[in-house]
Amino acid sequence: MAEFIKLPVGIENFEKIRRDGFYYVDKTGLIEQLLNNWGEVNLFTRPRRFGKTLNMSMFKCFFEIGTDQSLFEGLYISKNKALCDAYMGKYPVISISLKGVNADSYENARSLLKRIVMEEAKMHRIIMSGNRLDDIDKAEYMSLVTGDMGEDTLVYSMKTLTALLEKYYEKKVIVLIDAYDVPLAKANENGYYDQMVLLVRNLFENVLKTNSSLKFAVLTGCLRVAKESIFTGLNNFKTNSILDEEYDETFGFVDDEVKEMLHYYGQDTHYETVKEWYDGYRFGKADVYCPWDVINYCDAHRRNPMLPPENYWTNTSGNDVLKHFIESAGAAKGLAKTDLERLVNGEIVEKDIREDLTYNELYASMDNLWSTLFMAGYLTHKDRVDTKRFRLAVPNREIRNIITEQVLALFKQNVEKDDQRP
Numbered sequence: 001m002a003e004f005i006k007l008p009v010g011i012e013n014f015e016k017i018r019r020d021g022f023y024y025v026d027k028t029g030l031i032e033q034l035l036n037n038w039g040e041v042n043l044f045t046r047p048r049r050f051g052k053t054l055n056m057s058m059f060k061c062f063f064e065i066g067t068d069q070s071l072f073e074g075l076y077i078s079k080n081k082a083l084c085d086a087y088m089g090k091y092p093v094i095s096i097s098l099k100g101v102n103a104d105s106y107e108n109a110r111s112l113l114k115r116i117v118m119e120e121a122k123m124h125r126i127i128m129s130g131n132r133l134d135d136i137d138k139a140e141y142m143s144l145v146t147g148d149m150g151e152d153t154l155v156y157s158m159k160t161l162t163a164l165l166e167k168y169y170e171k172k173v174i175v176l177i178d179a180y181d182v183p184l185a186k187a188n189e190n191g192y193y194d195q196m197v198l199l200v201r202n203l204f205e206n207v208l209k210t211n212s213s214l215k216f217a218v219l220t221g222c223l224r225v226a227k228e229s230i231f232t233g234l235n236n237f238k239t240n241s242i243l244d245e246e247y248d249e250t251f252g253f254v255d256d257e258v259k260e261m262l263h264y265y266g267q268d269t270h271y272e273t274v275k276e277w278y279d280g281y282r283f284g285k286a287d288v289y290c291p292w293d294v295i296n297y298c299d300a301h302r303r304n305p306m307l308p309p310e311n312y313w314t315n316t317s318g319n320d321v322l323k324h325f326i327e328s329a330g331a332a333k334g335l336a337k338t339d340l341e342r343l344v345n346g347e348i349v350e351k352d353i354r355e356d357l358t359y360n361e362l363y364a365s366m367d368n369l370w371s372t373l374f375m376a377g378y379l380t381h382k383d384r385v386d387t388k389r390f391r392l393a394v395p396n397r398e399i400r401n402i403i404t405e406q407v408l409a410l411f412k413q414n415v416e417k418d419d420q421r422p
Contacts, residue, residue: 039238047377172215248284280395
């Protein structure tokens with residue numbers, strides 16, 4: 001059997017992919033776009049499993065002081081020598097992921113957030129060496145790495161760390177926050193949303209607003225939370241969503257990238273199947289495949305070319321959005337079911353889309369639920385009717401199967417429950 005480059009199934013660490021010789025679809029053009037378009041605080045929202053975490057890992061590897069520049073050899077960004085000379089390995093970077101803030105109570109969630117900040121602060125312990133920080137600075141640093149961090153210290157923790165890093169390196173600091181909205185989603189599910197909003201708002205406001213130590217920041221999430229909810233007063237804030245044309249090919253795989261991968265692994269004849277099952281998402285003006293699906297499909301079919309396609313995307317997490325859709329349909333259940341059946345049959349429906357919902361509004365109305373299904377990746381847009389109204393469709397066969405198997409089954413269960421009531 002011919003030797004092929006390994007496929008990075010479930011690997012979201014850029015350094016590991018490059019150093020250990022995994023197949024990598026080059027998205028380093030995102031670095032150039034980010035710097036050329038320039039925003040002091042940048043939020044990217046995409047559905048789950050579209051490469052957000054890997055791109056954030058790429059940012060860290062590129063900008064961080066002491067980086068191994070060989071990781072970028074042969075990639076698109078290496079051709080821009082002036083940009084690489086100015087930015088590669090030149091800045092202190094704070095990089096955290098909030099994916100792990102999944103708790104059943106506010107107290108436990110706050111403890112998890114403290115742990116994340118503490119572990120990141122420990123990664124910068126080099127600043128305690130030498131005399132660049134005075135005794136007061138060092139005491140502040142120690143308050144970030146001890147287990148008894150109070151809430152007042154927590155909400156200022158990232159701003160404090162940026163100030164200490166700037167003083168030590170004499171460079172402004174880049175801040176990366178992956179999965180910024182996970183704590184809000186989990187808080188909404190478990191009944192402590194208002195408390196978590198206040199905590200996250202204070203943490204973000206301190207590090208992102210009027211912070212003289214900040215070079216720029218990048219955040220990623222699945223949903224765009226209303227600015228007045230979390231990002232109050234951030235005039236330096238730029239959002240890029242699935243509706244925006246900028247960066248529309250930087251998350252997910254485009255057609256040429258999929259064809260190249262299939263060709264490399266000897267799966268050219270699988271192209272139409274992969275396109276039918278995993279293509280169809282529309283970000284800006286780009287047609288995009290879910291990278292998680294394509295990588296898993298290629299990996300499975302290297303071992304057994306005769307395997308049928310699978311719903312890889314739905315296996316990565318629950319489908320709570322779909323359950324809420326059914327449970328919240330209420331009097332509109334018949335209409336909602338009709339619209340879903342039309343979508344499953346390949347038709348298009350027109351709906352108003354709101355991108356600026358808060359998590360406690362997602363399931364408040366049927367209009368909000370359609371917006372949630374769209375932003376979460378269960379629906380995609382074909383075109384825009386007017387400012388807020390879009391023509392929506394199911395993106396591909398995988399999502400069609402999910403809706404058919406799970407949503408319509410849930411409708412049936414709810415109807416049966418209604419029939420059994422006296």
